[in-house]
Amino acid sequence: xxxxxxxxxxxxxxxxxxxxxxxxxxxxxxxxxxxxxxxxxxxxxxxxxxxxxxxxxxxxxxxxxxxxxxxxxxxxxxxxxxxxxxxxxxxxxxxxxxxxxxxxxxxxxxxxxxxxxxxxxxxxxxxxxxxxxxxxxxxxxxxxxxxxxxxxxxxxxxxxxxxxxxxxxxxxxxxxxxxxxxxxxxxxxxxxxxxxxxxxxxxxxxxxxxxxxxxxxxxxxxxxxxxxxxxxxxxxxxxxxxxxxxxxxxxxxxxxxxxxxxxxxxxxxxxxxxxxxxxxxxxxxxxxxxxxxxxxxxxxxxxxxxxxxxxxxxxxxxxxxxxxxxxxxxxxxxxxxxxxxxxxxxxxxxxxxxxxxxxxxxxxxxxxxxxxxxxxxxxxxxxxxxxxxxxxxxxxxxxxxxxxxxxxxxxxxxxxxxxxxxxxxxxxxxxxxxxxxxxxxxxxxxxxxxxxxxxxxxxxxxxxxxxxxxxxxxxxxxxxxxxxxxxxxxxxxxxxxxxxxxxxxxxxxxxxxxxxxxxxxxxxxxxxxxxxxxxxxxxxxxxxxxxxxxxxxxxxxxxxxxxxxxxxxxxxxxxxxxxxxxxxxxxxxxxxxxx
Amino acid sequence: xxxxxxxxxxxxxxxxxxxxxxxxxxxxxxxxxxxxxxxxxxxxxxxxxxxxxxxxxxxxxxxxxxxxxxxxxxxxxxxxxxxxxxxxxxxxxxxxxxxxxxxxxx
Ligand code: SF4
Numbered sequence: 270x271x272x273x274x275x276x277x278x279x280x281x282x283x284x285x286x287x288x289x290x291x292x293x294x295x296x297x298x299x300x301x302x303x304x305x306x307x308x309x310x311x312x313x314x315x316x317x318x319x320x321x322x323x324x325x326x327x328x329x330x331x332x333x334x335x336x337x338x339x340x341x342x343x344x345x346x347x348x349x350x351x352x353x354x355x356x357x358x359x360x361x362x363x364x365x366x367x368x369x370x371x372x373x374x375x376x377x378x379x380x381x382x383x384x385x386x387x388x389x390x391x392x393x394x395x396x397x398x399x400x401x402x403x404x405x406x407x408x409x410x411x412x413x414x415x416x417x418x419x420x421x422x423x424x425x426x427x428x429x430x431x432x433x434x435x436x437x438x439x440x441x442x443x444x445x446x447x448x449x450x451x452x453x454x455x456x457x458x459x460x461x462x463x464x465x466x467x468x469x470x471x472x473x474x475x476x477x478x479x480x481x482x483x484x485x486x487x488x489x490x491x492x493x494x495x496x497x498x499x500x501x502x503x504x505x506x507x508x509x510x511x512x513x514x515x516x517x518x519x520x521x522x523x524x525x526x527x528x529x530x531x532x533x534x535x536x537x538x539x540x541x542x543x544x545x546x547x548x549x550x551x552x553x554x555x556x557x558x559x560x561x562x563x564x565x566x567x568x569x570x571x572x573x574x575x576x577x578x579x580x581x582x583x584x585x586x587x588x589x590x591x592x593x594x595x596x597x598x599x600x601x602x603x604x605x606x607x608x609x610x611x612x613x614x615x616x617x618x619x620x621x622x623x624x625x626x627x628x629x630x631x632x633x634x635x636x637x638x639x640x641x642x643x644x645x646x647x648x649x650x651x652x653x654x655x656x657x658x659x660x661x662x663x664x665x666x667x668x669x670x671x672x673x674x675x676x677x678x679x680x681x682x683x684x685x686x687x688x689x690x691x692x693x694x695x696x697x698x699x700x701x702x703x704x705x706x707x708x709x710x711x712x713x714x715x716x717x718x719x720x721x722x723x724x725x726x727x728x729x730x731x732x733x734x735x736x737x738x739x740x741x742x743x744x745x746x747x748x749x750x751x752x753x754x755x756x757x758x759x760x761x762x763x764x765x766x767x768x769x770x771x772x773x774x775x776x777x778x779x780x781x782x783x784x785x786x787x788x789x790x791x792x793x794x795x796x797x798x799x800x801x802x803x804x805x806x807x808x809x810x811x812x813x814x815x816x817x818x819x820x821x822x823x824x825x826x827x828x829x830x831x832x833x834x835x836x837x838x839x840x841x842x843x844x845x846x847x848x849x850x851x852x853x854x855x856x857x858x859x860x861x862x863x864x
Numbered sequence: 865x866x867x868x869x870x871x872x873x874x875x876x877x878x879x880x881x882x883x884x885x886x887x888x889x890x891x892x893x894x895x896x897x898x899x900x901x902x903x904x905x906x907x908x909x910x911x912x913x914x915x916x917x918x919x920x921x922x923x924x925x926x927x928x929x930x931x932x933x934x935x936x937x938x939x940x941x942x943x944x945x946x947x948x949x950x951x952x953x954x955x956x957x958x959x960x961x962x963x964x965x966x967x968x969x970x
Contacts, residue, residue: 511917511942511943511944512943512944512945512946515877515942515943515944516876516877516942516943516944516945516946517944517946519876519877519880520876522946524875524876524944524945524946525945525946527873527875527876527879527939528875528876528941528945528953531873531875531920531923531939531941532920532923532924532925532953533923534953544923553876554875554876554879554880554889558883701923702953765946768946835923836923
């Protein structure tokens, strides 16, 4: 029986309660979004006692479902003001799943704002909250090193522990702060980066969550044989599909750099061009060559049970670990968007972001905006590092930078600030890749489809005909993909399984077969898509209650007015089309009995 | 003729294959004035069609049956582009069309 672990930081009390029946089919993002919708007033101050930090493994967390160990962290976002779910790899989700914890809800704020606590979960079910002032202000890597050492002397469980760590940026309440999660080697290099959730964790006074795993058993299944059969089917699909069996394991997500650049959609120097002449220096192909030459690890999973294994470690010339091989979005934001074409520089910036606990995407977009102000030059890696140092030191200017791209752009009077709902745009320019623009603009929404296979076949049908430079069909394509994403996030699957799922019917079947065999409930294609739609409905309604309107589902004006080279196009999807993507929300809200 | 060749880039697994062979990953290839299809160009470069999902011609994804003309900027994309971009960029569609599509002018 899954439980909710409730931690009240105002009273410093901990309690457990059964997961409410109405949420029995939820995990991951569905659960964090449903809890935030239900328990956090939409007008709450994100940095105040009424906001809650919710941490949830997916529905299949703790099982052997391939790539099923992702973690969702949710709250009202200090950056966007809306409901945020940020998703991460790392080992914590499976550990929580094995403990039968559906979600940790951290609520209230401590009376003493100077405190730093560690929340510790032990394999025997014991949970405690201990002051750890020695960790206050430390970077994420040092926090883990110190905590591990001390815990090792105190506990026999120390060898197998997952940490969820807040960096100094989060402790200082910066709106671009993320939360780090340790990987199988104990590096805090997986991130729930987006939306400033580190700042929320900072208000709660929690520096560290330690989950001791020794002796924890995998979860029981309602039908073990059927579960194993579905796992085999799913695993077989992932290990034969070209994306999941070849491209990602070989080059990581950064294999996209050359492709998006070739498409003219690789935002360069604060979104002023769609192609970067220095892409070769920061591409996935180059990153692999450098890493292999230096003897670094070029293929591993971010958690046990990942069969795709897109992760890698970037190492220095002597083969010493620097950081996780930067993901496509990080290599882009800290590279092309800042005009930086050197992988070692990008890796150093990536490590710095990880250590101070700041979202790499927001950090890179922010530095690009700052460079556009003319205060520092595009391409100046040392100046970019100095910006991150300001954040780490918490200077007045560092607090502006730490609040992200919009705060920095407004402070320095920059005209083109690439944000939607106050959050920096990731690594694809919406002008030559219009479907991405729809997703950016509308974020939490869904399609008016009724059946799972209809969704996937619609995605594929539309995907077969859209012209990336034209508006037609983009809304429907974006909708289908967003519903599928929300579903996968809720089950705990890594989003990269989507490539096989969308192409191979047996992979899609295997997902509902795993869900059914594990839970004993009925799951089919329609139910999966309903899960995605319900998740998006909570998010959309919360945002409406928080004051968001259709006017917030728009791209900044310069995307509509300033043509982007080399295609010389602007974003042309109409407001009506953007607004159409939310049409299913009232119906699903009525089904859920929420308004 | 002022534009006798195409510039060809190879990405991902095709990049790795070319490196293994000791060849350059950005090439200049001379074409006949009437051009060649993507599949024909792949054959000229000894790139296995089974590894290719689409071909960029002047920054737009095309199926392998697309006619490439001297002066074009070309890049071969292997099977396995992650992300929704496979759909958003038209790679998925290009892969499905393969080489069967009618020759279309550049
Ligand atoms: S494919 Fe990559 S991101 Fe996904 S679970 Fe595996 S290592 Fe983590």
